[in-house]
Amino acid sequence: MSKNKFGNYSISIILAIIAAVQIFPLIWLIFFSLKSDAEIFGENIIGLPQKFLWQNYSKALVGGNAGMYFLNSVFVTGVTIILSGVLSSMAAYAIVRMKWKLRKPVLTIFLLGMMIPIHAALLPLFLILKNLNLYDSPLALIVPYTAFALPMSIFILTSFLQSIPKELEEAALIDGCNIYQAFFSIIVPVLKPALATISIFTYLSTWNELMFAVTFISKREYKTLTVGIMSMVGQYSTNWGPIGAGLVIATLPTIIIYILMSSQVQKSLTSGAVKG
Amino acid sequence: MDRVLSDKKAIIIFVLPAFLLFAAIVIAPIFLSGYYSLLKWDGIGKGTFIGVQNYIDLFVNSSEGFGKSVLNSIILALLSVFVQLPLALILALVLSSGVKGENFYRTVFFIPVIISTVVIGQLWMKVYNPSYGLLNTFLRGIRLESLQMPWLGDVRTSLLASFVPIVWQYIGYHMLLMYASIKTIPDEIYEAARIDGASPFKMAMKITIPLIRPILKVCVIFAIIGSLKVFDLVYILTNGGPVHSSEVPSTLMYNTIFHRYMYGSGSAMAVFIVIECLVFTVLVQKFFKVEEFTY
Numbered sequence: 001m002s003k004n005k006f007g008n009y010s011i012s013i014i015l016a017i018i019a020a021v022q023i024f025p026l027i028w029l030i031f032f033s034l035k036s037d038a039e040i041f042g043e044n045i046i047g048l049p050q051k052f053l054w055q056n057y058s059k060a061l062v063g064g065n066a067g068m069y070f071l072n073s074v075f076v077t078g079v080t081i082i083l084s085g086v087l088s089s090m091a092a093y094a095i096v097r098m099k100w101k102l103r104k105p106v107l108t109i110f111l112l113g114m115m116i117p118i119h120a121a122l123l124p125l126f127l128i129l130k131n132l133n134l135y136d137s138p139l140a141l142i143v144p145y146t147a148f149a150l151p152m153s154i155f156i157l158t159s160f161l162q163s164i165p166k167e168l169e170e171a172a173l174i175d176g177c178n179i180y181q182a183f184f185s186i187i188v189p190v191l192k193p194a195l196a197t198i199s200i201f202t203y204l205s206t207w208n209e210l211m212f213a214v215t216f217i218s219k220r221e222y223k224t225l226t227v228g229i230m231s232m233v234g235q236y237s238t239n240w241g242p243i244g245a246g247l248v249i250a251t252l253p254t255i256i257i258y259i260l261m262s263s264q265v266q267k268s269l270t271s272g273a274v275k276g
Numbered sequence: 277m278d279r280v281l282s283d284k285k286a287i288i289i290f291v292l293p294a295f296l297l298f299a300a301i302v303i304a305p306i307f308l309s310g311y312y313s314l315l316k317w318d319g320i321g322k323g324t325f326i327g328v329q330n331y332i333d334l335f336v337n338s339s340e341g342f343g344k345s346v347l348n349s350i351i352l353a354l355l356s357v358f359v360q361l362p363l364a365l366i367l368a369l370v371l372s373s374g375v376k377g378e379n380f381y382r383t384v385f386f387i388p389v390i391i392s393t394v395v396i397g398q399l400w401m402k403v404y405n406p407s408y409g410l411l412n413t414f415l416r417g418i419r420l421e422s423l424q425m426p427w428l429g430d431v432r433t434s435l436l437a438s439f440v441p442i443v444w445q446y447i448g449y450h451m452l453l454m455y456a457s458i459k460t461i462p463d464e465i466y467e468a469a470r471i472d473g474a475s476p477f478k479m480a481m482k483i484t485i486p487l488i489r490p491i492l493k494v495c496v497i498f499a500i501i502g503s504l505k506v507f508d509l510v511y512i513l514t515n516g517g518p519v520h521s522s523e524v525p526s527t528l529m530y531n532t533i534f535h536r537y538m539y540g541s542g543s544a545m546a547v548f549i550v551i552e553c554l555v556f557t558v559l560v561q562k563f564f565k566v567e568e569f570t571y
Contacts, residue, residue, distance in 0.1 A: 008375070008376075011370060011375055012375065012376065012377075015370065015371075015375065015377070015381050018367070018385070019381055019384045019385065021444075022384060022385055022387065022388055022444070022447075022448065023384055023387065024410075025399055025400070025403055025410065026387070026388075026391070026399070028399075028403075028410055029395075029399050029402075032402070040408060041407075041408050042408075045408055045410075045413050046410065046413060046414075087293050087294040087297065088294060090289075090290040090291070090293070090294065091290060091291050091293075091294035091295065093290060094286075094287050094290035094291045095291070097281065098281050098282065098283075098286070098287050098290070099278060099281050099282040100282060100284075100287050106291065106295060109295075109298075109303070110294075110295075110298060113298060113302050113303070115553070115554070115557065116302060116306060116550060117501075117505040117549055117550055117553055119505060119507070119526055119529060119546045119549050119550070120305065120306045120309045120546045120547060120549070120550045121301065121302060121305035121306065121309070122305075122529075122530075122533070122546065123305075123308075123309060123312065123533050123539060123542060123543055123546065124304070124305035124306075124308035124309055124312070125301065125305050127308075128300075128305070143297070143301060144301050146297065147297045147298050147300070147301030147302050148301070148302060150294055150297070150298050150302075151298075151302075154294070173280050178280070179280050179281070179283060179286045180286070183290075204390055207392065208391075208392035208393060208394070210392075210393060210394060210507070210508045210511070210512075211507055211508070211530075215530075215534065225392070225394075226392055226393075226394045227394075229394050229395070229398065230394060230398075230512070233398060240402060240408075243398065247394075247395045247398055247399060250392055250394065250395055251391050251392060251395050254390050254391060254392070255387070255390075255391075258387065258390050262383045262386075265390065266382070266383075266386060266452055266456075269389070269449070269452070270452055270453050270456045
């Protein structure tokens, strides 16, 4: 590229400034999650905490129930990922590899679902869940989350499956496996990269989801992190320290996963769009 | 072989669970919303059928200003397309040209995307805090105290103030999409252009941008649709206030249904949002429908 030293230098500076703008609010968050009220509200608004107030974290985890909300989120997200993974792999396999007349229309219907904003489903789902007595239970979130995760997962899996040679399961079937054995022992292992991709995708949309979480759950013990944090804010309104701690707790898993698998995460979120 | 692959029972077992779940949770509710939107109903008892009156009321009679909220969401869409996307494009172009720390910056710029909107919303509420927030403190620090404002609490600034975090959060996403697309362009093309004496700017304008047209289209669609249906951040930051100054269709819809118990009207809003998104998707597709350059 251009050997313009000055150009390179100023580009680096600008990039660094932008990176700072992107990151600093988060760093500020970590800082004030560890500060005392005195520091936050006067002495040391922006800088590094003078004293590391870890009590903020225990306050958030116990008094603020962040620990409970965290576990709820883990449970709901985990089950959703597994359930949607299983259902979408089976459906994607049938759509791509099996022979039946309706497979194109069914795929189209699933794909159309990707474009539907969830708003339209909010009220009907609310009423359906109430009528089925699922309201205010973990299922109230798991069931809708799984359903809405299906289109994207099926989309990614069908693209991926198309690149797997047919000979793979044909060999197994000729050897006498039935279709279920062929699917579980041959296809599923090969699907692993794509399954990782859709799991990341499902994890991000589920862990961070707000609209359904706020509508379908009102009992405190079932709240997920997204809603729980908001109640915590109400509870601790002027205690920024514990609130900050709660926010950090809510974000930490995501950040850790991202740091460990950053290129995978980035690939996962762009693969859906770049293909389509 | 074929016989096994067309085994009806197996097909049903593989497809039906996903399809049934999907139909019950995603498809059916859309139609239900459509039906509810034709009623006047408060959730108790039966509603009365009033046809399209709800839709008419949304724009002619609306006491909370549905029309204004739609306008707000369009303002956000314009901001996204004309401010956020160009910024993302410039970042993508710079990052893909082989600067030092390319991977680092790419990873860092993307971090806001993966963080929960609740965290971002709460965090930015603190940033905007008139007395102790990052923004006003920063303004004081550079001697611009007079610019300090109660950003989220003032009807003049609440709309834009609630939009900044939204733009901030997703700039990295669009940047990454464009970056990934730019990376697929073979180097030979740039080599040839360089030999012909093209400047980096010219190469970006004449080669890169035309070749990533498909992904630009995708970004525009995501940006517009995302803006029209935005909920999380506005709900957390201002919930549409003060006095509806930062209202967007989805927050209005939410409050209409769950706080004012106007199920019919709220459903009409929901249906409107869905149709709006479909219409804009089609419009953008048409707008971008020039032959795609292949190489």
